[in-house]
Amino acid sequence: MGRAVNLFVSITRSPEETEKAGEVLGRALEIGDVVLLIGELGAGKTAFSRGVARGLGVRDRVTSPTFVLVRNYQGSKELVHADLYRLGDGALFDLQMLELGMPDVVTVIEWGDRAAGSFEYLRPLTIRFIPQNNPDVRVLRYEGDPDAWSLRLSRAGLEIRTLDWPLPEN
Ligand SMILES: Nc1ncnc2c1ncn2[C@@H]1O[C@H](COP(=O)(O)OP(=O)(O)OP(=O)(O)O)[C@@H](O)[C@H]1O
Numbered sequence: 001m002g003r004a005v006n007l008f009v010s011i012t013r014s015p016e017e018t019e020k021a022g023e024v025l026g027r028a029l030e031i032g033d034v035v036l037l038i039g040e041l042g043a044g045k046t047a048f049s050r051g052v053a054r055g056l057g058v059r060d061r062v063t064s065p066t067f068v069l070v071r072n073y074q075g076s077k078e079l080v081h082a083d084l085y086r087l088g089d090g091a092l093f094d095l096q097m098l099e100l101g102m103p104d105v106v107t108v109i110e111w112g113d114r115a116a117g118s119f120e121y122l123r124p125l126t127i128r129f130i131p132q133n134n135p136d137v138r139v140l141r142y143e144g145d146p147d148a149w150s151l152r153l154s155r156a157g158l159e160i161r162t163l164d165w166p167l168p169e170n
């Protein structure tokens, strides 16, 4: 199993900036990739996902899949956008039924921490959304196996800084 280290940290100051960060990542994603988004309610995970979709050439409006759990979108690559929030209360679904992390699609999972262990073997990119005292500001921390992600992220223009892990939450 690869090492998980901090690969990149960015600060966004509006939902639009978070969406833009998602778009930059989306342009660099390839089929088979799994991105886990972790952060509290209202952290900006859906805003980021919307940007990822745009970066993948999806034209449909991306909405939160909180109640349906998974939605698929067609772009230049297919996007599977999931939200595992409801797995927290009662785990109604067998995770396998959701068929996440398939090799022919890009998978983005909100509340990815609810099932992080299930995706570890796919070497996901994990992005933590860390709230700040200023309600418009978020710190986005990208973590993953550098063998899987460093080159990809640097090609996307994301400056890689391999930082000590873990960083403090604030
Ligand atoms: N820098 C920022 N980035 C993203 N959203 C921000 C930022 N500043 C303020 N916001 C606000 O935070 C909210 C983020 O909502 P969003 O639906 O993206 O969160 P979420 O993490 O998907 O929440 P949920 O867990 O309910 O799915 C929006 O109301 C947005 O306007």
Ligand SMILES: [Mg+2]
Pocket (backbone or CB within 6 Å): 045, 046, 047, 064, 083, 110
């Ligand atoms: Mg959401």
